[in-house]
Amino acid sequence: MSWSIFYTTFYLLFICDIVLSKKLLHKFNAQKLNECNRCKILSDSFNFWIEKTSRGKYEGGDVAWEEAKLKTYARSEIRLVEVQEGLCSELKSHQDDCYVLAEEAEQVLEKWWFDDGPKSADLYSWLCIDTLQYCCPKNHYGESCLPCPNGKNNEVCSGHGSCNESRKGDGKCKCKKGYDGTSCDVCAKNFYLNKDICQPCHKACNGCSGDGANMCNECKLGWSLELGECVDIDECVDTTICKPDEYCSNNEGSYVCYPCDKSCKTCLGGGVSNCTSCVSDHVLWSGFCMDDKLKSDLFRNTLKKLALYCGLLVIAFFIFRNTKTLASVVILIISIFIFISEKSSDINTVDVISNLYLK
Structure with a gap:
């Protein structure tokens, strides 16, 4: 391997590495959670483990004494430890985000557990909205959690969109497809x-x-x-709209130029049977570009098919002389066979005969 090839290969690998790194970074950033969503995941996980430990109890020793001195298991420090040990472990995505916030909010969660209790306050509202102030109530936005703009029928974004309702949100409506305006109360263009x-x-x-x-x-x-x-x-009316070795296909509102078959120099459509001119060593024959050998092979194969068809018809004639019912079935089968055979051919037998004998 020469040094030039080596450096070229190294350079291409370097470029690919940069492109892939950017794609992975973009994917990571796209999946990165904001503070509110992180807090929502943490509160959901905490509630999950509260439910998971709901049937727990003190193990061993004097249970009555433990419940009298250490409070019931439902509000005990032992249960809190069990919840915290399992916290975030059940998550299949964003587990690291959950762990980080769980560590940051450990003392805050302990305060909620011992002072407010799992049944006296909704954890998400207490933790994410009121205490950490990462989130706003539904349909509110900004540092002060202002109400999102209402439109028609006094609905948020007129019922045709959603409000950017985070603490760092601007309260602007994100309209559904077809709607526009500050309150999504007018139709979009088109x-x-x-x-x-x-x-x-x-x-x-x-x-x-x-x-x-x-x-x-x-x-x-x-x-x-x-x-x-x-x-x-119909742009295809203009025969010069595509290159000489292409043909035009009209679509609603536009057109597409497709390359002719490689056997054609110019053509009217796709496939080998739509040529209008050929390269120098081929001649145009009934839409096909072929040399003398191909033309001879086509004629020979056509005569073979014609002989087969005639033979089948002769057999049907002799059967017809003996039994008309069986002959009808045989003729039907022969007709289907001939139809399928001609349908699958690029050029049918009648066209070959007419081009060879009528020209």
């Missing part, structure tokens, strides 16, 4: 209002006042206005 619901315009429209291609404010690129309605422009 949507129209129908019975208080924003419906999509026709695909031909660039803005509309109702359903259908005749309700467009203006036509999109690839469409033209004819008699008050936006209709598709």
